[in-house]
Amino acid sequence: MKSYRKELWVETPNRRGYINITPQVEQCLSASGIREGLVLVNAMHITSSVFINDDESGLHHDFEVWLEKLAPEKPHSQYRHNGFEDNADAHMKRQLMGREVVVAITEGRLDFGPWEQIFYGEYDGKRRKRILVKIIGE
Numbered sequence: 646m647k648s649y650r651k652e653l654w655v656e657t658p659n660r661r662g663y664i665n666i667t668p669q670v671e672q673c674l675s676a677s678g679i680r681e682g683l684v685l686v687n688a689m690h691i692t693s694s695v696f697i698n699d700d701e702s703g704l705h706h707d708f709e710v711w712l713e714k715l716a717p718e719k720p721h722s723q724y725r726h727n728g729f730e731d732n733a734d735a736h737m738k739r740q741l742m743g744r745e746v747v748v749a750i751t752e753g754r755l756d757f758g759p760w761e762q763i764f765y766g767e768y769d770g771k772r773r774k775r776i777l778v779k780i781i782g783e
């Protein structure tokens with residue numbers, strides 16, 4: 646069995662944002678030489694997410710509105726976590742959107758359903774953060 650590991654670095658200009666990381670994951674798959682197996686992609690931080698959904702800007706706006714209803718950023722004082730930090734909402738948003746995805750690799754390609762794309766979701770950005778890509782197979 647072969648294995649491949651890479652850390653992708655990201656930095657969003659705003660506190661919250663979404664990045665389609667599918668091209669970077671495809672580059673990792675190509676570099677790995679693996680044709681059949683699995684790829685795991687996970688956020689390495691507890692205030693950001695990796696998830697699969699549609700690359701559609703209206704939907705990303707809808708995520709923002711939905712997450713702000715469930716875990717509003719402000720007032721910061723509503724959260725006990727916000728003693729030394731102001732990112733309690735980001736921890737909760739990450740719980741809702743998930744930590745990682747696993748995608749099947751078939752004949753050297755990501756074996757997606759229609760419209761599936763891999764996203765990094767940032768909820769406490771404006772700093773450099775990492776995503777882990779781990780591929781196993783043969």
Ligand code: ZN
Nearest residue numbers: 730732733736
């Ligand atoms: Zn925190």
